[in-house]
Amino acid sequence: MNKILEEIIEFRNKRGWKDHDTPQALAKSIIIEAAELLENYQWEDSEPDLENVKEELADVLIYSLAMVSDLGLDPEKIIREKLIKNKIKYPD
Structure with a gap:
């Protein structure tokens, strides 16, 4: 995870x-790209165009x-913390 994160920031x-x-700009960009992903569906x-789905993801x-x-x-x-909360909210 750290390696790809470093590559993104360096780029x-x-x-x-x-x-x-x-x-604020990044949050907006996430939503815009998510909407472009949704267009595939x-x-x-x-x-859906799988290549475009991969690019938008x-x-x-x-x-x-x-x-x-x-x-x-x-x-x-933060992902692990959220998974723990989700397991409590949505038990087996």
């Missing part, structure tokens, strides 16, 4: 995008991981 920083990647009777993950990094959070830790 962004080399292009001078760090100043624009505020938590807009029409129930059509098959990657965009959502990239923006999410950039936000995690900028907020100083540990992605594995």
Whole structure:
């Protein structure tokens, strides 16, 4: 996880995008990319373009991981914490 996170941040920083990647801008970008992902499933009777699904999922993950990094959070830790809460909320 750390390796890919470093690659994302390095890519962004080399292009001078760090100043624009505020938590608010990243949250908006996550929603925009998620909407683009949803477009693949807009029409129930059509098959989604798997290549586009992968690209849009990657965009959502990239923006999410950039936000995690900028907020100083540990992605594995916050996922595990949420899974624990979900297990309590939705027991077997």
